[in-house]
Amino acid sequence: MAGNTTASASAPLSVIIIGCGRVAEKHLKAISKLKNLELKAVVDVNPDSAKRLLGSVKGFAGTKFYNDYKTAIDEVKPSIVSVTVPSGLHFQIAKYAMEHGCNLLLEKPMTMSVSEAREIFELSQKTGLKLAMGHIYRYLPIVGLVREDIAAGKYGKVTHGTIYVRWGHGEDYYKSAAWRGTWKSDGGALMNQTIHAIDLLVWLMGSEPEEASAMIAQRVRNIEAEDLGMAVLRLENGALAQIEGTTATVPSKHTAEFSVFCENGQLSMGLDSGKPHLNIFSVKPDGKLKKLNGYYIRRQFKEGGLFSYKCALNPHLGIYKDLSDSIIENKAPIADAYSGFSSVDTLLGIYRSAKEGRPVQLPLTDDFNSVDMTGFFD
Numbered sequence: 521m522a523g524n525t526t527a528s529a530s531a532p533l534s535v536i537i538i539g540c541g542r543v544a545e546k547h548l549k550a551i552s553k554l555k556n557l558e559l560k561a562v563v564d565v566n567p568d569s570a571k572r573l574l575g576s577v578k579g580f581a582g583t584k585f586y587n588d589y590k591t592a593i594d595e596v597k598p599s600i601v602s603v604t605v606p607s608g609l610h611f612q613i614a615k616y617a618m619e620h621g622c623n624l625l626l627e628k629p630m631t632m633s634v635s636e637a638r639e640i641f642e643l644s645q646k647t648g649l650k651l652a653m654g655h656i657y658r659y660l661p662i663v664g665l666v667r668e669d670i671a672a673g674k675y676g677k678v679t680h681g682t683i684y685v686r687w688g689h690g691e692d693y694y695k696s697a698a699w700r701g702t703w704k705s706d707g708g709a710l711m712n713q714t715i716h717a718i719d720l721l722v723w724l725m726g727s728e729p730e731e732a733s734a735m736i737a738q739r740v741r742n743i744e745a746e747d748l749g750m751a752v753l754r755l756e757n758g759a760l761a762q763i764e765g766t767t768a769t770v771p772s773k774h775t776a777e778f779s780v781f782c783e784n785g786q787l788s789m790g791l792d793s794g795k796p797h798l799n800i801f802s803v804k805p806d807g808k809l810k811k812l813n814g815y816y817i818r819r820q821f822k823e824g825g826l827f828s829y830k831c832a833l834n835p836h837l838g839i840y841k842d843l844s845d846s847i848i849e850n851k852a853p854i855a856d857a858y859s860g861f862s863s864v865d866t867l868l869g870i871y872r873s874a875k876e877g878r879p880v881q882l883p884l885t886d887d888f889n890s891v892d893m894t895g896f897f898d
């Protein structure tokens with residue numbers, strides 16, 4: 521075993537980042553803000569990407585570089601391996617890291633197939649290593665508090681939920697790396713841009729998906745996978761969830777919103793071109809609405825302090841803090857390994873439903889892989 525499964529509260533936890541592209545910069549910024557983490561090395565097949573990443577945040581220019589992840593893990597023996605490579609490579613690196621005793625911060629989606637996601641989840645159970653998923657929305661301020669209150673029944677029965685992720689990306693984005701928009705390494709707007717919002721919605725609604733019905737389309741982007749997807753999930757508690765995810769909208773106007781509707785109240789949170797909005801209310805006994813935005817903002821500040829609001833700007837800060845606390849205190853991260861497995865299973869159930877033109881039962885009982893969608897739009 522190369523890495524550490526346990527750690528003391530005083531010694532910093534060693535970290536290596538594997539994959540020095542776009543999202544790695546958010547990881548590096550988060551690591552730079554947390555005193556109990558120490559970046560020991562970065563890995564990339566392209567030395568220029570590593571150089572660019574290390575130059576993007578002050579104080580990291582001299583960090584050790586490797587071009588092979590196995591050598592880096594074997595030599596550095598880090599406590600935490602952060603996996604920020606193209607999605608089709610997540611499985612092999614996550615598996616190698618856990619088999620060598622490392623905790624993981626694994627970017628979404630966990631893997632590209634149900635069997636691989638199950639294997640990674642089971643490996644985390646077997647080894648006791650901590651695995652935090654890059655499901656950023658779970659780390660936004662207020663959502664955790666609202667989830668507790670929904671689960672405690674404060675809003676009554678959950679009836680349904682909706683999300684839209686209208687995250688326009690132009691051809692420049694898709695052309696920036698060959699893996700983007702391919703069935704093998706990325707998937708489309710649902711698998712890449714929407715999976716963490718699906719994870720959040722299901723988490724807030726407090727029940728697992730048991731059936732998916734979906735359609736996907738290619739509208740304007742020149743990619744192999746979908747640039748638009750719509751799905752309906754039925755959850756085990758009987759609630760329905762409606763999903764819209766697309767990159768076919770105007771790239772200069774990114775909007776996303778999730779809403780949960782309950783018998784006695786509702787919650788909506790979202791972003792419109794970088795501006796957050798929030799609308800939470802419950803119903804008073806006299807039938808009037810009680811606005812709860814201020815209550816949650818104050819409560820979040822009281823319980824999470826300024827740090828929790830900083831996570832709104834870079835949720836990876838929250839993921840790293842939570843992962844290091846989980847290692848030190850031996851508890852499950854907020855976006856744990858199960859959330860990685862479950863969201864991949866749901867997403868691939870959505871793809872399978874679109875492919876086969878019928879509702880699909882979840883969890884999937886046999887394997888399904890994003891590459892099984894190859895040729896869907898031909």
Ligand SMILES: NC(=O)c1ccc[n+]([C@@H]2O[C@H](COP(=O)([O-])OP(=O)(O)OC[C@H]3O[C@@H](n4cnc5c(N)ncnc54)[C@H](O)[C@@H]3O)[C@@H](O)[C@H]2O)c1
Nearest residue numbers: 539540541542543564565569604605606607627628654697
């Ligand atoms: N949680 C989030 O908010 C979020 C946001 C963006 C991307 N992501 C996820 O992060 C991952 C990376 O996305 P990105 O946009 O940063 O991609 P990117 O293409 O910008 O960066 C990927 C990097 O990995 C490197 N790489 C490729 N193969 C490698 C290998 N075998 N060993 C080491 N390095 C290798 C590439 O050279 C590149 O520098 C994807 O899985 C994506 O879904 C998550």
